[in-house]
Amino acid sequence: MTVGKDVSSLFTDVVNCMQTENLELKKLVYLYLINYAKSQPDLAILAVNTFVKDSQDPNPLIRALAVRTMGCIRVDKITEYLCDPLQRCLKDDDPYVRKTAAICVAKLYDINAELVEDRGFLDALKDLISDNNPMVVANAVAALAEIQENSSRPIFEITNHTLTKLLTALNECTEWGQVFILDALSKYKAADAREAENIVERVTPRLQHANCAVVLSAVKMILLQMELITSTDVVRNLCKKMAPPLVTLLSAEPEIQYVALRNINLIVQKRPTILAHEIKVFFCKYNDPIYVKMEKLEIMIKLASDRNIDQVLLEFKEYATEVDVDFVRKAVRAIGRCAIKLERAAERCISVLLELIKIKVNYVVQEAIIVIKDIFRRYPNTYESIIATLCESLDTLDEPEAKASMIWIIGEYAERIDNADELLESFLETFPEEPPQVQLQLLTATVKLFLKKPTEGPQQMIQVVLNNATVETDNPDLRDRAYIYWRLLSTDPEAAKDVVLAEKPVISDDSNQLDPSLLDELLANIATLSSVYHKPPDAFVTRVKTVQRTEEEDYPDGEGGNSESPAHVPGDAGASSNVPPSAVRPPAAAPAPVADLLDLMGMDGNNSAIVATDIPASPAGPPLPVLLAASAGQGLQISGQLIRRDGQIFYSMLFENSTQVPLDGFMIQFNKNSFGLTTGAPLQVPLLQPGTSASTLLPMVLSQNLSPGPPSTLLQIAVKNNQQPVWYFSDKIPLIVFFTEDGRMERSTFLETWKSLPDSNEISKDFPAVVLNSVETTLDRLATSNMFFIAKRKHSNQDVLYLSAKIPRGIPFLIELTTAVGTPGLKCAIKTPSPEMAPLFFEAVEGLFKS
Amino acid sequence: MPVAASAIYFLNLRGDVLINRLYRDDVGGNMVDAFRVHIMQTKELGTCPVRQIGGCSFFYMRISNVYIVIVVSSNANVACAFKFVVEAVTLFKSYFGGAFDEDAIRNNFVLIYELLDEIMDFGYPQNLSPEILKLYITQEGVRSPFSSKASDKPVPNATLQVTGAVGWRREGLVYKKNEVFLDIVESVNLLMSSKGSVLRCDVTGKILMKCFLSGMPDLKLGLNDKIGLEKESQLKSRPAKSGKTIELDDVTFHQCVNLTRFNSEKTVSFVPPDGEFELMKYRITEGVNLPFRVLPTIKELGRTRMEVNVKVKSVFGAKMFALGVVIKIPVPKQTAKTSFQVTSGRAKYSPSTDCLIWKIRKFPGQTEPTLSAEVELISTMTEKKSWTRPPIQMEFQVPMFTASGLRVRFLKVWEKSGYNTVEWVRYITKAGSYEIRC
Structure with a gap:
């Protein structure tokens, strides 16, 4: 949105504009908050007041806007303040506000399910089903359906009473509302045939709707209820009614046609009669996109x-x-x-x-x-x-499958083909080079030929083949099959005949036929992704939100300290790469004195066991930031962070394999970067079985190979393994890892250096939100990061601290911190021969001051 | 689950993100990179509009020079998602004044952000009707500096209208002259074999309406379709008037039409939105009057010469005429030279599309112009495969003609104030995919 630039540093300034009267401006500020609140959770709290105020604004548009936006900000502190305004808005006079609040309950449930249940929002939401405004009803239904989907407890059960109410609302809803309601109602199981017929009667008019989503949802509902209807007349009649709308879907945009065709494919398997007479509409047009043509062809075969x-x-x-x-x-x-x-x-x-x-x-x-x-x-x-x-x-065949098929035919009908032996012989010359598929067929065909025509020619051939297929091959399948034939032929040729030339069972065309139970499941999911992929939803939807989330909430207190916390919040997996670690870490996991992530990872003596790589358990300490989300890495998730330990830089990495296959052969490479950071040793990751993870510490060294241009913290990484394509992702280099242990300066040297540098090399920055509570703890903390204390003086009520640090290639940083203990606001000024490093420096130390 | 989207991206053809909006937290902000790497930069582009990469699914559509990509990680409603994109594009077009492309997006960032915020909430589509949104999202799209600015005050009860039972029309409209324009636009789809037998033929028609009516009028439309007429005669218990009746295979209606009443009484009654909208769509496969017959004979004379003769016969009334008739006759790639003789219009060879293009600007009914052409080919040694002939394609428009024979019988307008209305009806038939194999 900002052409890739991170504008989170403007947070305070933007929040100040929040109280504007201009609605358009307000919307933009809100949009900014949605995008950046997560990276500035502490500052986001500043926005709460305005939100609460806006949620009581006389203008309903602003009330709704405030609630809608608050729900999109997934910061715990904000969520707490959301409850009261939400409660009010659920009972607002204006339907626009109510319909927005209804969806907001679903948002809140996604962030904190317990809160929703404790505050009674679910009941309030259920009340909205009886609202007199159809759009409020539709949104409430959508929210409840979603909550139900993510919960294992029964929350939203459709009773006979709600059914009638919703079917009535159906008539007055917007098109999208109709989709929400129809989808929710498709979960309803009618008691008997009569009720099913009644429902169907109310739903059939929807087939005439211009919106394809409404039509497909109506079809889904009708198909499900038809299961119960016993009267053949009614069923026949319904089939007749469903055909025209389905055909009409084929005059929509090609993408919609594709979705419709995939669904029709399912419908045709279940009830072939519906479209039996409509085969002509599936004839391909010359200009149809290829994906439409392919699907049409599939349906033509079925019809x-x-x-x-x-x-x-x-x-x-x-x-x-x-x-x-x-x-x-x-x-x-x-x-x-x-x-x-x-x-x-x-x-x-x-x-x-x-x-x-x-x-x-x-x-x-x-x-x-x-x-x-x-x-x-x-x-x-x-x-x-x-x-x-x-x-x-014969000569033109060059594809394995075609070749294998032809060889099978020759072998099967060897007695009818006069020159079968010659034909096969022509293939034998290239036997060792053929693909396994062809080799297997050649082997079988030769055996068949020999059994059918046990003359001299085939006898020689069989010896060549058996030799080739046993001694000279590495393919176990081929070798096993060859040995079986060999044994058979040498012990009892008659038995061999019975086995090899046995009558084969007749085949039928069952390709692309789905298993009936799967088909029923897919039909219940018409119009959704599942019906397009022809896979049940749990085959491709991996997250089960609420269950895991509650598990995680149980952890921090029970285990105490910085031990086992699950490495990643599943719901955040995709997004957390740009979230600072503090947002991901469960709050209780960090004991007070050990304040920042670096300490935990780098200085904690217990953690030396991390290097052992074959233990699937997640490493101790807070989770590493995710660099490559599982969703982006086809199931491989990589987390990592640069740390400094014993004077050396390491890349602490965690690999998690949630694919279906074992992964091995991991390699890593870093792109040229501003510091010349590169690997000091090969990456050591053992074979990763599905569902396991491995962590490793990769030693890093500094090379002379620097990327040109102004210094940047960008570190581009490529990781590959034997099973997947190469993954590219990037990380930020925290400047702190470069602060060397010999960064301490004598007072005099400090003064001289300070004086020798021109004033233009002095750069300062304010951290208005930082509060230092104790100078000593701060200094201790900074010292562990190799920023060394030199002197301190008092200036009116403020403390001025001088520190020094050094990065490789002997570049010193002279640091002056000015702050009043206990009150917010810290000024940090630095002097260094490389002023272009200053922004990187500020970025790196900000985290240190904060905690 | 009726969720339609977790995130929506607008990309240009190079794959740069023009604008995006995340609606849910379950997909990462960088997911679009996966789309770029795994779909846009590979041959996969255009092979399937729904793809799964990692744990996320991508639905994409190309509209002019923009890719609209929807990302989800749950079992979302795909039909809903695609329809949402289509409707959103219609909405943007109505705000930008017609065009939707990369430039239009770049010029209207703020407006698009505002609209995206309004039309979808947490992945659930909300009200997308331009008529209503314009009540309270009053930013003007960037069009020309001279366009007059609408009054700045948002309508006080806008929110009630968004959620109102008639969510597509605002109250208190006043027109000096109450007018309704009806356009019946039919497109004929034909697939004919080289021997002249009809393989597939259907008409998809739509009734476009432009309303300039005051107040909250109730409209009722009568067509000469079979079901409607039968029902009517039943109700009035008198025999149906003789005359042609049409059997509609299927009809779909704009959301303003009361579907329950259509189902029970077979009448099309509705409160129309203000301005232009598509009232209904229908499809007919039986009894289609084809406006043109095409009789091609293509002879390959040896390896380097071809003779093409095409006769086009117009079979509609002699007083009518077709406009903008274009006939595209395919020729092999290795065409070197062509020469034509036409009895009407103009013909030329278009090397880029490998076909002869024959244009006739005004084509009267009951005539049959012919084209005869000689095509010389470069003889090539490599071309072992015989030429696979694509079909002849045809474009045309025939005003005041309906291939289906559909007619508007009446359009009744009721309004409390009881004003008089003027109704205008136009008919036009166009070519959909009109293909003749040769």
Whole structure:
């Protein structure tokens, strides 16, 4: 929004504008708060007063705006103050405010579920279902449905009474409100057929709505209720009513068409009659996007029947001559699938395939051979006459699957093909180079040939093959299969015949058919992502919010100290990379004297065990900031932070594997940066099993390879492993890690250096919110970060402290801190030969002062 | 869960974020980078509009030179999300004065932020109707410096209208002259085989309405469709008037139409929004009058020559005429030279699209102009594969003609004050995807 610039430093100034009368300006200030409150949680508290005031403004727009915005600020301190205004707004006179407050309850539940339950917001929300304004009702329903989804307790159960109320509200709602209500009602289980019919009757008018989301939600609801309806007439009638709206969805934007088609795919599997007569609308247009074409093709196969197969075949044939290779292949495969599905049409399908083979377009031929193999499996000993035609294209085959299919055909019908041995022999020459799929087929086909024609030629061939497939291969599958054949052939050739040439079970076209229980689950999710992916929701939605959150809340007090706290708040995983550690850390986990993160990580003697990498448990101490969220890393999450220990810089990193596969071969690389920071040793991360994590300390060194330009804290990192693509992410280099242990200066040297540097090298900055309560603890803390105390003097009621620090390449920092103990406000002035480092310095030390 | 979005991004074609809004906390602010790396910079772009990367799902749409990307991490309602994007774009267009592209976004940052805040809350779409939003989001889109500024005072009861039962019309409108304009716009979709048999044919029509009516009028629209007429004759217990009736396969209505009443009484009654809107959409597959027949013969004479003959027959009334007729006849890539003879209009060869473009500005009914062309090809050795012929495509507009035969029978307006209204009706038929295989 700010072209990538971090403008959080302007926080106080922006908050000052909050009380403006100008509504547009106020909205912008609020927007700023939503984005930056998290990075300045302490300052965000300054905004609370205005929020509370605005929530009582006479203008309902401002009241709603205040509540809406407060709900978006996920800072605990603000949340506490949100409760009272929210309570008021839920009972506001103005429906606009109420509908905003309803959603805000869902927001609050997402931040702090317990608070919502304790303060009775859930009951207030349930009351809103009876509100006289339909939009308030719709939003309340949406909020309740979401809360229910995230809670294991029954919160929002639709009774007969609410059902009637909601069905009435349906008529008056906005289009989106109708979607909320229909989606919520689809969870309702009707008691009997009569009730189901009543519900359906109230819902069917929605099929005429122009909004595709309303139509799909209505379809979902009707399909679910139809399960209960016993009268065949009613069911037939409903099917008839649903067809036209579904077809109409195909005249929407292509993206919406895609969603509709994926859903129609499911509906057709459940109730093929609905669209049985509408196959023509699924014919592909030349200009349809490829994803629409592919889905249409899939539905055409499902709808193909003896009645329409001629027309469908003509279409497929047309598609098989188009330009897009993937689409052409799918079209050819579709012909084969129709042949397998419709026995009476098989012959016509085959003749179309043969015509296509004659065009001699390489990929068409290969695809055709693959499907013909399946047709042979389905109808054994029926269409062998075409083998001769297939053999003509033998030389052009170069794809493993096509080659394997052709070899299977030769082996299976070896007795009918006069020169089967010659054909196979031609493949044998290249046996070692073939892909495993082809090797396996060659092996089987040769054995079949030998069993069918035990003459000299095949006998030699089988020896070559068995030799190749046992002694000279590394592929265990191939070797095992070859040994089994070998043993079989050498002990009892007759038994071998029974095994290898046994009759095969007949196949059917079940590709892309879903399991009935899965299908039902997906149908209950029509219009959602789940129905588009054809996967149940829990297969791709990973977070279960409230359960984990309450677990985490139990931790801090029970365990005490800085021990086990789960490494990451699941809900924050994606966003926390730009959150300072203090926001993530559970408050009780940090004992008072050990104040900042660096101390915990770097100085705590107990933590030396971190280096041991193979322990899956999360490391002690507060969680490291997430650098690569699991959501961005396809399940791999990387957290890390630069720390300084025993005079050396380390990168403390944590790798968590939540993918389905073990990950290994981790490597890391750093881009050129302003400090020449780079790895001092290879990254050592052991094989990561799914669900485990490993932490490591990576020693860092400073090289001469600096990036040009003004100094920046940006550290760009690339991590790769053997299973995933390379991940790129970035971190901030805290300047503190460079402060060397020899940074202490003698008083005289300090004075001389101070004087020798020109005044232009003096830079100062105010930290208005910083309060120092005790000079000693501050100095101790600074000393642990290698900022050394030199002198102190009193100036009126303020203390002036002088300190020194040094970073590599001998650049000193002379520091002057001015503050009054116990009152907010700290002025920090530094003098250094490299003034361009000053902003980095201030950024780094700010955290130290704060805590 | 009806949540539609956790975050929405607007990207330009290079992948730079123009503007974005996070609605929920469950997706990271940098998720759009994943979209850029895994979709925009790969061949994946355009292969599927819904994609999962890591734990997040991305839905994207391209509108002119802007990609609109929605990110979610839950089982969101995709239909809702896409519809939201479509509606939001309509809304932006109405604020910006027509255009929606990168420049329009750059010029209207503040306005877009304000709108995004209003039209979606926590991922749930709220009221998106431009008519109502303009009541209290009064920023003007940046158009021209001379456009007159609307009165600055927000309407005092704006919030009531947003949530009101008639959420699409504001109260207290006054027009000196009460007028309604009805446009019936039909687009014909045709797929015809080379032998002239119709493979697929349908008409998607919409009724666009422009209302300048005072107060809160109640409107009722009557068409010559079968169901409506039957119901009417039942109610009045007298036989339906003879005349052509149309069977509509499906109708969908603007949210202002009372669907329950349509279901029970088969009448289209509604309180219209002010200004222009799309009242209804319908689809017809039976009894479509095709305005044009195309009879192509394309002969390949050897490897370097081709003969193309195309006859186009207009089958609507002789007094009517079609406008802007364009016929695109595909030719192979290796076309070297073309020569034409046309009995009407102009033809030219367009090398960039590999087709002959034949344009006829005014095309009277009951005529059949022809084009005959000779095409010379460069002989190539590599071209083993035979030429796969794309279909002939056609564009046209025929005013005062409906391919479906649909007519407006009446439009009744009731308002308490009982004023008189003037109604204007126009019909026009356009080509949707009008394709003839050859």
